[in-house]
Amino acid sequence: SAVISQKPSRDICQRGTSLTIQCQVDSQVTMMFWYRQQPGQSLTLIATANQGSEATYESGFVIDKFPISRPNLTFSTLTVSNMSPEDSSIYLCRELGQGTYEQYFGPGTRLTVT
Amino acid sequence: SQQGEEDPQALSIQEGENATMNCSYKTSINNLQWYRQNSGRGLVHLILIRSNEREKHSGRLRVTLDTSKKSSSLLITASRAADTASYFCARGPGRSNDYKLSFGAGTTVTVRA
Numbered sequence: 001s002a003v004i005s006q007k008p009s010r011d012i013c014q015r016g017t018s019l020t021i022q023c024q025v026d027s028q029v030t031m032m033f034w035y036r037q038q039p040g041q042s043l044t045l046i047a048t049a050n051q052g053s054e055a056t057y058e059s060g061f062v063i064d065k066f067p068i069s070r071p072n073l074t075f076s077t078l079t080v081s082n083m084s085p086e087d088s089s090i091y092l093c094r095e096l097g098q099g100t101y102e103q104y105f106g107p108g109t110r111l112t113v114t
Numbered sequence: 115s116q117q118g119e120e121d122p123q124a125l126s127i128q129e130g131e132n133a134t135m136n137c138s139y140k141t142s143i144n145n146l147q148w149y150r151q152n153s154g155r156g157l158v159h160l161i162l163i164r165s166n167e168r169e170k171h172s173g174r175l176r177v178t179l180d181t182s183k184k185s186s187s188l189l190i191t192a193s194r195a196a197d198t199a200s201y202f203c204a205r206g207p208g209r210s211n212d213y214k215l216s217f218g219a220g221t222t223v224t225v226r227a
Contacts, residue, residue: 031213042202043157043217092156096213105149107156 002027002095004106012112013083020079021109023093028073031096034066037108038089046091049076083113120203120218128226133190135221137203138183145206146186147215148177152199160188160201193225 003026013019023032032049047055047068055068070076080087093106120137127133137146145164149157161177163170163186170177176189190197200222204215 033214042219043204045214045216048214094215104159105157 002029002104004093004095004104006091006093006106006109008109009107010110010112012114014114015084017083018079018081019083019111020077021091021093021111023076023078023106025074025095029095030073032070032076033094033096034068034076034078035092035094035105036089037092043092046078049078049093080111083111085113087111088113120201120221122221123219124222124224126224126226127193129193129195131193133193133197133223133225135188135201135223137186137188137218139186139203139205139216139218140184141205143181143205146179147204147206148175148186148188149202149204150199151202151220157202162206190223193223195225195227197223198225199223 005024007022011019034046034049035043036046037043045058046061046066047057049055049068049070051070051073057063065081067079076093078091088111090108090110092108095104120135125133125135143165145162147162148160150160151157160175161170161172163177163179165181168179174191177186179186186203188201200220202220203218206215
């Protein structure tokens with residue numbers, strides 16, 4: 001499986017600001033996904049990051065709030081914009097390698113908005 | 115949306131005992147996966163079981179799948195304190211070209227020394 005890293009690992013941000021989270025994979029992967037895990041909850045898919053085109057968002061998530069980039073097959077960013085305390089969550093990226101259904105997660109970014 | 119439901123929500127056992135948790139789902143699947151999460155950190159992939167498989171083993175882990183009942187179970191044998199974590203099942207949808215996962219609510223397992 002690929003090795004996935006995320007930056008930052010955690011951050012405390014003020015309301016109204018934005019934070020960009022980076023996800024780096026050590027090999028080229030077919031697909032990358034971004035998930036949110038609110039405190040004490042399960043994981044919810046935010047969007048699929050598409051290489052060279054706009055991300056595909058799930059119901060309830062919009063590009064203005066969560067802009068995503070994927071400039072190549074090993075890197076993606078998720079920005080949490082105009083943050084409010086409700087955005088306090090763990091944000092995780094996930095990669096899907098070619099020819100497999102097994103999927104691996106990054107270590108997560110723990111975001112606290114005050 | 116969550117397509118898997120897990121029970122129990124929480125489980126507390128003594129070290130050395132076995133832990134069993136169950137996952138149910140509503141629609142057809144291509145595969146079902148189990149993950150572990152320690153203290154709100156990243157998820158660790160444990161086992162993937164395909165819809166045409168009934169049982170799979172990995173070390174002290176045993177996963178079963180009953181597609182007629184739309185349910186799966188994860189058994190951890192001879193538990194250790196390090197098994198303390200949240201365990202999630204994730205459903206891979208029925209369409210072969212759809213790689214999204216839908217996660218259950220998770221089971222929090224506490225192993226007492």
